[in-house]
Amino acid sequence: MDVASDDETSSDNIDLNDYDLSSSFNMFYTEEAFSNWSLYANRALIEERNADMEAFSRKNLIEFLKSRGLLSTVSSALPYCHKVVLEFYVNLSPSISDARSPKFGRVFVRNRVYNFEPQIINDYYGTPVIAEGPPSDLNDVISTLTGGPIRQFPAHPAKVLAANLTSLYSVLHKIVIRNWTPTTNTTVVTKSQALTLFAIGNSSLNFGRPVFYTIMQYAHGGLKSSKLPFLSLIYGILESQVFIKEITEHSTNANELLKIVPALFKGKRNIDLPWIDSTTSPPTSGPFTSSTPQRPMDGYLKIPVAGVQSHLDHVLKRISQAKADLAYYEDLAADLKLFLEVGVFSEQKGRDLIKWMLVHLGPRMMKMMMKKRMRIIEYVLVVFGFSYLVFVLVPYVSPCT
Known part of the structure; x- marks a missing residue:
């Protein structure tokens, strides 16, 4: 021992x-x-998770967590x-x-x-x-967390459901149960969790x-x-x-990320994301002043520039790849047209076409089969036709340029 x-x-x-x-x-x-070793050796674990920074940026939650000094708790797992x-x-x-x-x-x-x-x-x-202040009134706590619909903290804690929280506090609750006060109960907000959420909202945690x-x-x-x-x-x-x-x-190493799911913005919950910093003074001049009517999309202007740039780079990369694919398939279509006219196909394009059919069409048909979107006879016919096309095409592939 x-x-x-x-x-x-x-x-x-x-x-x-x-x-x-x-x-x-x-x-x-x-x-x-x-x-006591046997009490711990086989215990299950709750791994911390890092936030999906791109998704959190879109809702301005990176700035929110920075303002509370908590960003490192969701970025350093x-x-x-x-x-x-x-x-x-x-x-x-x-x-x-x-x-x-x-x-x-x-x-x-x-x-x-x-x-x-x-x-x-x-x-x-x-x-x-932060020094601890006086205990928070539970009725004020639940009213803040739900955005007003529930004004009295239930006597039975199990009746405080996560589905009643505002979208901001719903996301924070997802962080709470994973990184801050971890638990496997994801649907109920306990008294201690409610007080933690309230303290975070008030910058007093x-x-x-x-x-x-x-x-x-x-x-x-x-x-x-x-x-x-x-x-x-x-x-x-x-x-x-x-x-x-x-x-x-x-x-x-835990690979899963804390994500923001669409369900947090559905139902009757109060939607208060993207977060807007109420302590920031509005501009006194410019296109969005106090005299300018505020549109529903104005809140999205709070998204950090870094998040916008990252998303834009991703979109541009996909557009560039799509253009390259389009040019390739246009070239391939021209070769197929030549094949239909004179029965000759360039060797490299023939190999590329066969490879494309094997790599892309085969797995897609199998996926449809597994999802029961194709009947057995349909699958056999497609495979037979696919195989016939490959074996017919191969003899015509020549080193012609």
């Missing part, structure tokens, strides 16, 4: 991917941590080492969250003690440290504090049925304090 002692500071290289608990590597700070994060969790103890304890904010991981507290989290993300105490709930095998969150954050903070994983360990 690998339990740390004061006179043991050395460690040997081991195959950590096999979860070998019998090595001389000091994985556990206490006997209790060792006995880096690779993490699975087993290292599990060792972090198994070594958590109640004293880590007790501000009166000398062990406050100190976690043992592999023969070393690392600092982990709200201030460290804020420093890592660059999020602002001290991000490090709720994240720290959420993590501490998992100490000593706590929240046994819940998935383990903040994987990238935990591993990133350890690395920032010169943690080095073993050479046999591999990092895991």
Whole structure:
């Protein structure tokens, strides 16, 4: 059993991917941590996600998150080492969250003690440290989050549905359940989530504090049925304090992005995106002044220039590719016309045509078949005709230019 002692500071290289608990590597700070390993070894995980920057830019959410100091929380989900994060969790103890304890904010991981507290989290993300104000009135909270339709916070939290939130708070709720206070319940807004959303809207969230105490709930095998969150954050903070994983360990990277889905702009919800910064003074002169009637599309002028440029570059690239394809197929059509007239086809164009049929037509027919859009007999006839065309065309391919 690998339990740390004061006179043991050395460690040997081991195959950590096999979860070998019998090595001389000091994985556990206490006997209790060792006995709790089974409570963590097979736990499911909730990976942080980075935002789809292009989609967020179109709704001006990049500027919103910047104004709240939270952009880094949706743009810095880096690779993490699975087993290292599990060792972090198994070594958590109640004293880590007790501000009166000398062990406050100190976690043992592999023969070393690392600092982990709200201030460290804020420093890592660059999020602002904000003093806590008086408790928010829940009725004001729910009225703000829904845009007015619900003015009284329900006695039963399960009745606060994410579908009732405004489009802005719906997107923020998607971030909350993945990166800020992770949970697998995606349809209900809990009381703590509602208060977090309200604090973000009012620029009064001290991000490090709720994240720290959420993590501490998992100490000593706590929240046994819940998935383990903040994987990238935990591993990133350890690395920032010169943690080095073993050479046999591999990092895991989450590839999925936080997206903005069309459903967030449907139904009866209040649409308040693209976000408009109400603290920005309107121009006193120019085409859009206070005397100019405001049109519904004026809000889209808040999209950052970088986002517009990125989208424009993408469109221009697709147009350029379409022009190249059109020129190619016009050339191919001319060769086909020559083939029909004199029975001669250039060798290269013949090969290109056969390759195009094999690469494009074959998979498309198979896809239609799988989706049951073609009957069996239709599929057989198309394949037969396709094959006949290829074998008829091949003998006529000559090295003619």
